[in-house]
Amino acid sequence: MVKRSSNPGRKNRTGLWLIWLDALMLLAWGGLMLRFWLTGRINILLHPDYVWLAIAAGFALLGLGMAKLWEALRLTRRGIAITEPSESHTNLLPPGWSSALLLAIAIFGLQFTPRAFASQVAMERGVADTLTLTRSQPQSFRTSTRSEDRSLIDWVRLLNVYPEPDAYTGQQASVEGFVIHSPNLPSNYFTLTRFVITCCAADVYPVGLPVKLAGDRTAYTQDQWLRVEGDMTTETLDGQRQLVIQAASITPIEEPQNPYDY
Template structure:
């Protein structure tokens, strides 16, 4: 690889680091960083991004100065010749791939800064098996055995909490009749029912796990991806063959705007 190609590769790598760091800081400033990572990692991520920006800029300066210093001694290499030999048939391919990578980096950076961030969708939830009992290790605010007590306050329970309690319980009789008011987005299930779904993020959006509760309603089922607030009570699932033993029998389903913080943690 020629000196010019090495310089271009180094500059592309440093430029990518700089672009990612700037995007991270921008997301933190506008309050959208929590759409991509768990809030408990936000401070650590912002600190790393703040360190990466000056480091990447310094690296780019060093690369540019080094290239300018060596340019006079490598003029022949800039024309595809080194020591009287052709630069090789692979050089044009490397140049094209380098420019393509640069354009992709710039495009992704511009898209993150200009386009509004999009949350994970009902299609993603279905692809990641929202109906599977995959949240067995999730923790609710209280243990299942305490739900029979009137002293237990379940008003702050979210979709993740109720789903975890239902899946961890071998006897769901203590859950039947519990009143709930939950918010999530719609994953249609058919027959006047849908799955009220939230994504649970452990680290970042890449590992987001969908978790949901079945909802039966006598009204119309909202469209997929619509955010709704459901009020109702927990009842035994009318479909005895279903894996989910408890569902929400909705007394009302109200469509709402997407919450500012659409994930659970």
């Protein structure tokens, strides 16, 4: 907080320094939000529905930062002394510390490239075809779609609505996802997996279907992205009857710009 010349008794440069710090902190945070957006990495952090919020916040922070920068420049040029900002009002963190922490995190964030979660997280969170969790966005059911147009999450949702694997036997599948070597599957199976995001990376959860291979799964490394085409069959794996993709062709693909599904 700045007060001009109303208290000439207590002048020092601390206040000015804090204004500079605030300005830099705000600009860095605005830059960070916009950078995540411009590099497309924001898709790894947020559900697309909330991206506009982050963008708007990024611009707002830049605007605030500009205002503070303008103030800092003006005061510096004029050499106006700032009355000392109260050190007492801040709770927990003194103002300089708080700004410095925010600035440090923003600068760190500008260097940091968020990576989509991979097999390790998926195994920890438990890949399932019985989505505990499938009720999000049920409007995306399209029972009329051709079976090969269904994404992995479409299949899993369908399976949750009508959980009899035999009902889908013989249907064609063409799905994309990454490889997980599930420890409870025989070595000629892997789980093709995708993360579903509902809001932000904090709540992503994995869904997947077992894929039956002609050979051993070691031909495909974990976390590799693949398009798997084949027919649906039913098998008993790990003590339960499951829908399995009998792979006919497997094509390696690039990790999608937006690795999550919705």
